[in-house]
Amino acid sequence: MKQLTYIQLFQISFLVFLSFTLLLHTILSYTPTTHLLNHLRRLLHSHIRFSLSCALCALLSLLYYRYTRPHPILLLNYACYKPDPRRKCTFQLSEHFVCRSARFTQKSVDFMRNIYFKSGLGEETYAPSFIFQDDQDTATLKCAVQEAQEGMFSAVDSVLSKTQIDPGRIDYVIVTCGSFSPSPSLSSLIVNRYKLKPDVKTYNLSGMGCSSGVISIDMAANVLRSSTKVQYALVIITESISLNWYFGDNRSMLVTNCIFRVGCAAAIITNDPSRRRFAKMELVHSLRTHHGSDDRAYRAAFQEEDDKGNTGVSLTKDLIRVAGVNLSEHIKILAPRVLPLSQLVYFVYSVMVSVLTRGESKPVVPDFTTAFEHFVVHTGGKAVIEQVGRVLRLGDELTEPARMSLHRFGNTSSSLVFYELAYFECKRRVKRGDRVWMIAFGTGFKVGSLVWRSLRDSCHEGDNPWNDSIHRYPLKVC
Structure with a gap:
C-alpha cells in the first residue's frame, strides 16, 4: 500500500472535518427550537464559523507553502566516459612517448619515472590520441577538440x-573545462550537436581546477532553485590534456604529466518533484569556500611559464599543507549543517577549551561518519588523499574508492568524483537513504562540498566504467 505524505494526510483530515461541520450545521437547521436548543445552536454556529475560519486559514497556508516552497534538487542520473581500450596509457607507453619526443633531459625523465611509480596510478589509465601517434609529439587544436x-x-x-530526457527539454547547459576554452565554446558545441532549443541558457566554467565538477553541480542547483518552473540542467564535467602537456624541465610542472589522464562525466539535474521516484539522489546541502586571499593558497597550483617559455601548471610544495588547512576551514562551516547534535556539542566544547587554554588544546575534528555513510574524496593525488584522511580521521576503508579510482583512471580532474561514485554503485554499497559527502579541491584555492541523499539502492548499469574491472578491486596500492 502506498504511504501517504503529511500533506495528503492534512488534506484528508481537513475534508473530514469540513464534512462533519457541515453535517452539524444541517442538523441544527432542522432541529425543533427550545430555549436550550437555541442556546446550543448559537454556540455551535459560533464554533462552526470559528472552525471554518481556522480551516480556511490553514488551507491558504498550505496552498502558499505548496506553491512557494523550494523544489527539490534531484540528480536524475549521471554517466562517466570510458575511452577506447586502445587509449590505455601503460608505463611502457608513457616512457616510449617521453623518450620519443626528445624534449626532456635525462634527469627529468628519471624524475617523472620516480613520480609515476609513487603516484598510485595503475596500468589502465587513458591518454589523449596524440600520444599514440608516432608522427607527432605535440598536440594540435584538432587533437584537443x-x-x-x-x-x-x-x-x-x-x-x-538512461534518463530518457528529450534534448529539447533541457533548459540549461553548464560545461566546465579548466584549461581548454575554444571558440565557439564547448557549450555551443553541445547545443549544435544535440540541436537544443533557441532559449537554452549556456554557461562555460574555466580556470577553476579540480573543484569545478562540484562547483558546476552547485551552480545548476542554484539556478534551478531560483526558478518557479520545472526545468532541467545538463552538466558536463571534463578536462583537456592535449594542449596542456608540459615539455620543460621544471620539476613542479612535470608532476602533471605523470598523474593527469583523460575522463569526462555528464549529469542531468532537475527541480521536477514528479521525477523523484526516477532520480538517483537528492541534493541536501552544498557549500563552496574560496581561500584565494591567502597568497600561498592562491599560488599552490599555478599556471605559468618556466624560464624557457614553456607553459605548465606548477604544483608547489605548499599544495598538501594548503589542502589540509583550507579543508579544516571548510568543515567549520559545513559541520553545523550536517552533524548530529551530540557531535556539535562536543565540537563546540573543544573550541571553547581551545580558546580558554589559548591554543594549547586544539579543537577536535568531529566524527563525520555519524553524518555520512559514504565519502567521495577528490583524488588529486596519493598525498592529497592521505592528507584528507588525516584531517577527517578517515581510515583506509573510507578512502578506498578514492585510492582505487586514482589507480584505475588516474587524476581526471573535476570529473573524478563521479568515477568514485560509480565505484560505490558498481560495488552495490549505496542504499536508499544513505548520505554521501562529495568533496573536491581546486586552484584558487577552492574547496567544494555536495551532500547527497540516495533515493534508491544502487543497481547494475551497463555503462558503469567499472564493469570490466570491479572484480579486481580493492587491491593493495603501494
Whole structure:
C-alpha cells in the first residue's frame, strides 16, 4: 500500500472535518427550537464559523507553502566516459612517448619515472590520441577538440539514454573545462550537436581546477532553485590534456604529466518533484569556500611559464599543507549543517577549551561518519588523499574508492568524483537513504562540498566504467 505524505494526510483530515461541520450545521437547521436548543445552536454556529475560519486559514497556508516552497534538487542520473581500450596509457607507453619526443633531459625523465611509480596510478589509465601517434609529439587544436568531443558526446549520449530526457527539454547547459576554452565554446558545441532549443541558457566554467565538477553541480542547483518552473540542467564535467602537456624541465610542472589522464562525466539535474521516484539522489546541502586571499593558497597550483617559455601548471610544495588547512576551514562551516547534535556539542566544547587554554588544546575534528555513510574524496593525488584522511580521521576503508579510482583512471580532474561514485554503485554499497559527502579541491584555492541523499539502492548499469574491472578491486596500492 502506498504511504501517504503529511500533506495528503492534512488534506484528508481537513475534508473530514469540513464534512462533519457541515453535517452539524444541517442538523441544527432542522432541529425543533427550545430555549436550550437555541442556546446550543448559537454556540455551535459560533464554533462552526470559528472552525471554518481556522480551516480556511490553514488551507491558504498550505496552498502558499505548496506553491512557494523550494523544489527539490534531484540528480536524475549521471554517466562517466570510458575511452577506447586502445587509449590505455601503460608505463611502457608513457616512457616510449617521453623518450620519443626528445624534449626532456635525462634527469627529468628519471624524475617523472620516480613520480609515476609513487603516484598510485595503475596500468589502465587513458591518454589523449596524440600520444599514440608516432608522427607527432605535440598536440594540435584538432587533437584537443577531438578529446573534448569524444568525452562529452559519449557521456551525454549515455545520460540522455538512461534518463530518457528529450534534448529539447533541457533548459540549461553548464560545461566546465579548466584549461581548454575554444571558440565557439564547448557549450555551443553541445547545443549544435544535440540541436537544443533557441532559449537554452549556456554557461562555460574555466580556470577553476579540480573543484569545478562540484562547483558546476552547485551552480545548476542554484539556478534551478531560483526558478518557479520545472526545468532541467545538463552538466558536463571534463578536462583537456592535449594542449596542456608540459615539455620543460621544471620539476613542479612535470608532476602533471605523470598523474593527469583523460575522463569526462555528464549529469542531468532537475527541480521536477514528479521525477523523484526516477532520480538517483537528492541534493541536501552544498557549500563552496574560496581561500584565494591567502597568497600561498592562491599560488599552490599555478599556471605559468618556466624560464624557457614553456607553459605548465606548477604544483608547489605548499599544495598538501594548503589542502589540509583550507579543508579544516571548510568543515567549520559545513559541520553545523550536517552533524548530529551530540557531535556539535562536543565540537563546540573543544573550541571553547581551545580558546580558554589559548591554543594549547586544539579543537577536535568531529566524527563525520555519524553524518555520512559514504565519502567521495577528490583524488588529486596519493598525498592529497592521505592528507584528507588525516584531517577527517578517515581510515583506509573510507578512502578506498578514492585510492582505487586514482589507480584505475588516474587524476581526471573535476570529473573524478563521479568515477568514485560509480565505484560505490558498481560495488552495490549505496542504499536508499544513505548520505554521501562529495568533496573536491581546486586552484584558487577552492574547496567544494555536495551532500547527497540516495533515493534508491544502487543497481547494475551497463555503462558503469567499472564493469570490466570491479572484480579486481580493492587491491593493495603501494
